[in-house]
Amino acid sequence: MEHHPEDTTMTFHKAKKVVIVAEKIIASKIAAVIEEQGGKGYTVVQAGGKGEHGSHYTSERAAVVDDFSTVRIEVVVADREVAERISKKVVEKYFDKYSGIVYLMDVEIIRTTKFSPKS
Amino acid sequence: MEHHPEDTTMTFHKAKKVVIVAEKIIASKIAAVIEEQGGKGYTVVQAGGKGEHGSHYTSERAAVVDDFSTVRIEVVVADREVAERISKKVVEKYFDKYSGIVYLMDVEIIRTTKFSPKS
Amino acid sequence: MEHHPEDTTMTFHKAKKVVIVAEKIIASKIAAVIEEQGGKGYTVVQAGGKGEHGSHYTSERAAVVDDFSTVRIEVVVADREVAERISKKVVEKYFDKYSGIVYLMDVEIIRTTKFSPKS
Numbered sequence: 331m332e333h334h335p336e337d338t339t340m341t342f343h344k345a346k347k348v349v350i351v352a353e354k355i356i357a358s359k360i361a362a363v364i365e366e367q368g369g370k371g372y373t374v375v376q377a378g379g380k381g382e383h384g385s386h387y388t389s390e391r392a393a394v395v396d397d398f399s400t401v402r403i404e405v406v407v408a409d410r411e412v413a414e415r416i417s418k419k420v421v422e423k424y425f426d427k428y429s430g431i432v433y434l435m436d437v438e439i440i441r442t443t444k445f446s447p448k449s
Numbered sequence: 450m451e452h453h454p455e456d457t458t459m460t461f462h463k464a465k466k467v468v469i470v471a472e473k474i475i476a477s478k479i480a481a482v483i484e485e486q487g488g489k490g491y492t493v494v495q496a497g498g499k500g501e502h503g504s505h506y507t508s509e510r511a512a513v514v515d516d517f518s519t520v521r522i523e524v525v526v527a528d529r530e531v532a533e534r535i536s537k538k539v540v541e542k543y544f545d546k547y548s549g550i551v552y553l554m555d556v557e558i559i560r561t562t563k564f565s566p567k568s
Numbered sequence: 569m570e571h572h573p574e575d576t577t578m579t580f581h582k583a584k585k586v587v588i589v590a591e592k593i594i595a596s597k598i599a600a601v602i603e604e605q606g607g608k609g610y611t612v613v614q615a616g617g618k619g620e621h622g623s624h625y626t627s628e629r630a631a632v633v634d635d636f637s638t639v640r641i642e643v644v645v646a647d648r649e650v651a652e653r654i655s656k657k658v659v660e661k662y663f664d665k666y667s668g669i670v671y672l673m674d675v676e677i678i679r680t681t682k683f684s685p686k687s
Contacts, residue, residue: 340536340537340540340541342533342536342553345552347552347554349675351611361499371498371499371500371550372498372499373470373496373497373498373519373521374496374497374498375494375495375496375497375521375613376495376613376614377611377612377613378611378612378613379609379610379611379612379641380599380603380609380610381609400611402611402613402642403498404521406550406552414580417578417580417678418578418678421578421678421680422578425680431609431644431677431678432677432678433583433585433644433675433676433677433678434580434675434676434677434678435554435585435673435674435675435676436554436555436674437468437552437553437554438552438553438554439550439551439552439553440536440537440540440551440552440553442540442544459655459656459659459660461652461655461672464671466671466673480618484618490617490618490619490669491617491618492589492615492616492617492638492640493615493616493617494613494614494615494616494640495614522617523640525669525671554673555673555674556587556671556672556673557671557672557673558669558670558671559655559656559659559670559671559672561659561663
C-alpha cells in the first residue's frame with residue numbers, strides 16, 4: 331500500500347553525521363555510548379583497512395579486502411552538540427587503548443509531516 | 450596499460466549524494482526508484498544497526514555487529530533536484546510501512562576529459 | 569582502563585575524505601596508490617551496486633544486495649592537495665580499464681592532545 335503524496339509534506343533539515351571506524355571488539359560498547367549520549371539510531375557496516383599511526387587493521391595490504399576486524403558506525407543527529415558529545419566520549423573512553431578514527435560530516439535529512447484528516 | 454597523464458584533464462564538480470538506509474527486503478525496489486528518478490549508478494553495502502523511532506533493526510545491542518538485515522545504498526547525482534526526487538519517492542513509497550532513513554550530502558566528483566589525438 | 573577527561577583536549581579540524589568505489593580485483597592496487605600519495609589510513613567495505621556508463625556491477629537488479637564484486641574505500645586526509653592527488657592517480661591508473669567512481673567530501677576530524685605531566 332503506497333502513501334498518497336498529497337497527505338505528506340517532506341522537507342530537508344541540516345543535521346550532523348558522526349562516523350566512527352573502530353575495532354569490531356568494541357562495537358557494542360560504542361553503540362552504548364551513542365545511545366547514552368543521545369543518538370537515536372545508528373548504522374553498522376563491517377570493514378577492513380589500515381589505521382593511521384602504524385596500527386594496521388590487517389597485516390598485509392593484499393588481505394585488506396577480505397579483512398573484517400573493523401566496524402564503520404554512522405550516527406545521524408539533529409544537533410552538532412550531540413554529535414560532538416558522542417565523538418568525544420568514544421575517543422575518551424576507547425581510543426587510548428584501541429585504534430580508530432572519528433569524524434563529523436554535514437548532512438540534510440528528509441523529514442515528513444503527515445496529515446491524516448480521517449484518522 | 451596505464452593512461453598517460455598528459456592525455457587527460459581531471460576536474461572536480463559539485464554533486465549530491467543520497468544515502469538511503471533501509472530494510473534489505475526492499476533493496477531492489479529502492480534500486481528501481483533510483484533508476485526511475487534519474488540515478489545512473491548506486492552502491493549497496495550490507496549493514497546492521499538500530500533505527501530511530503523504536504524500530505530496532507536488531508533485537509540486542511550485542512548482536513548489532515553480526516546483523517545484516519539492513520542495506521545502505523548510496524547514489525551520487527549531478528543535480529540536487531534529482532537527489533531530492535529520489536529521496537522523496539523512496540520515503541513516499543516505502544517509509545510508511547518500512548523503517549529507514551534518507552539524507553543528502555555534498556560531494557565533489559572527479560570528471561575526466563580525454564584527448565586522443567591519434568584515434 | 570579509561571582515560572581521565574581532564575588530561576585530554578579534543579578539537580575538530582577540517583579535513584577531506586576521498587571515497588573510491590571500484591572493482592574488488594583492483595582494491596589492493598588502489599590501497600598502494602593511497603599510501604604512495606600520502607594517505608595514512610583507509611577503510612574498506614565490500615559493496616555491490618550498479619555503475620554509471622552502462623557498466624553494471626551486477627547483471628540483475630534483484631541480485632544487487634548479494635553481490636560483492638565491488639569495494640568502497642574511504643581515506644581521510646588533512647589536506648585537499650593529498651585528496652586530489654590520490655583521486656587523480658586512481659582515475660589515471662585504473663579507470664580507463666576498470667569502472668568506478670571517485671569523489672571528495674568535507675569532514676571534521678577529532679584530534680586529541682594529551683597532557684601527561686607525570687611521564
